[in-house]
Amino acid sequence: VAKRLEKFKTTIFTQMSNLAVKHGAINLGQGFPNFDGPEFVKEAAIQAVIDGKNQYARGFGVPDLNNAIAERFKKDTGLVVDPEKEVTVTSGCTEAIAATMLGLINPGDEVILFAPFYDSYEATLSMAGAKVKSITLRPPDFAVPIDELKSAISKNTRAILINTPHNPTGKMFTREELDAIASLCIENDVLVFTDEVYDKLAFEMDHISMASLPGMYERTVTLNSLGKTFSLTGWKIGWAIAPPHLSWGVRQAHSYLTFATSTPMQWAAATALRAPDSYFLELKRDYLAKKEILVEGLKAVGFKVYPSSGTYFVVVDHTSFGLPNDVAFCEYLIKEVGVVAIPTSVFYLNPEDGKNLVRFTFCKDEGTLRAAVERMKEKL
Numbered sequence: 069v070a071k072r073l074e075k076f077k078t079t080i081f082t083q084m085s086n087l088a089v090k091h092g093a094i095n096l097g098q099g100f101p102n103f104d105g106p107e108f109v110k111e112a113a114i115q116a117v118i119d120g121k122n123q124y125a126r127g128f129g130v131p132d133l134n135n136a137i138a139e140r141f142k143k144d145t146g147l148v149v150d151p152e153k154e155v156t157v158t159s160g161c162t163e164a165i166a167a168t169m170l171g172l173i174n175p176g177d178e179v180i181l182f183a184p185f186y187d188s189y190e191a192t193l194s195m196a197g198a199k200v201k202s203i204t205l206r207p208p209d210f211a212v213p214i215d216e217l218k219s220a221i222s223k224n225t226r227a228i229l230i231n232t233p234h235n236p237t238g239k240m241f242t243r244e245e246l247d248a249i250a251s252l253c254i255e256n257d258v259l260v261f262t263d264e265v266y267d268k269l270a271f272e273m274d275h276i277s278m279a280s281l282p283g284m285y286e287r288t289v290t291l292n293s294l295g296k297t298f299s300l301t302g303w304k305i306g307w308a309i310a311p312p313h314l315s316w317g318v319r320q321a322h323s324y325l326t327f328a329t330s331t332p333m334q335w336a337a338a339t340a341l342r343a344p345d346s347y348f349l350e351l352k353r354d355y356l357a358k359k360e361i362l363v364e365g366l367k368a369v370g371f372k373v374y375p376s377s378g379t380y381f382v383v384v385d386h387t388s389f390g391l392p393n394d395v396a397f398c399e400y401l402i403k404e405v406g407v408v409a410i411p412t413s414v415f416y417l418n419p420e421d422g423k424n425l426v427r428f429t430f431c432k433d434e435g436t437l438r439a440a441v442e443r444m445k446e447k448l
């Protein structure tokens with residue numbers, strides 16, 4: 069394997085889902101729903117295939133989807149963007165992340181992440197030859213330590229990557245935090261890459277897009293996808309929204325990574341994004357009920373549960389059960405209890421920082437969530 073990928077192992081999500089199958093454990097690890105996406109979107113996909121939308125799409129997206137993304141972004145943020153120049157469709161947000169790093173970061177540039185961070189950020193930055201710095205968000209509230217961020221910024225800092233609502237903690241960046249980060253970025257001429265794939269799963273406060281803050285659109289790449297909002301994580305439709313000078317870099321990388329994304333699925337994605345408001349309200353209401361079951365269940369099991377404002381994840385402190393770290397705890401949980409969670413230490417530059425925390429997902433039907441809680445009550 070190339071040096072730039074030497075330190076990375078099989079992703080923790082793949083490892084854990086494999087163990088779930090091997091041990092017949094209930095999988096509250098990898099974040100994918102065990103229920104299906106909406107009929108009207110599936111039907112749109114079938115129709116697109118039948119209608120012959122089956123050859124290469126335009127590289128940066130089928131026009132109808134670029135339009136639908138721009139319309140959605142205007143509804144959500146009030147920002148008017150040019151679908152032809154500022155929206156790039158990718159194969160999932162994961163490709164948008166890679167294209168952003170490879171298209172906008174030079175070797176030696178510094179990029180600041182907030183730990184715990186989604187694993188692909190560090191790996192794709194490594195592919196781009198960037199230097200990664202990380203600022204640790206600490207429980208109970210995972211607030212942004214602005215002074216630490218300030219001292220981490222140097223003349224080589226090219227970008228700060230944020231993720232709100234935040235995987236794995238469920239933290240949502242507050243207006244004050246975003247304002248403080250924005251000021252630092254403007255002052256130091258730094259870009260923001262913002263991963264907002266859980267924006268429709270914002271329960272405790274309104275989601276705020278960094279791009280909508282004064283002076284920020286021109287230095288922000290907003291990343292999103294269809295997977296979480298429409299319970300279709302296997303479709304792999306994502307996008308990047310950025311001003312033309314930044315979109316250009318993202319598009320250049322995207323052109324040579326995948327060139328274009330599945331054509332019929334893009335047509336169906338456009339239909340999805342034009343769903344009525346009631347769809348988004350219902351999604352949130354359903355997830356709130358699931359969250360309640362898992363959070364109350366985990367508390368009853370005896371975990372210290374940290375408040376999660378958004379996403380379909382919640383992190384807990386496992387230390388009262390006496391295992392030495394998150395990986396040992398997750399192993400015990402799979403083998404002795406029959407439940408899969410995600411150890412969080414892989415999401416830090418310094419794994420020690422995550423050793424007390426594990427992540428559970430509640431993107432499963434209610435029966436599955438209750439069954440997992442019962443197993444833990446019985447056997448932990």
Ligand code: GLN
Nearest residue numbers: 079081082097098099235
């Ligand atoms: N985003 C999903 C999660 O955090 C996992 C995606 C993946 O498996 N790479 O669980």
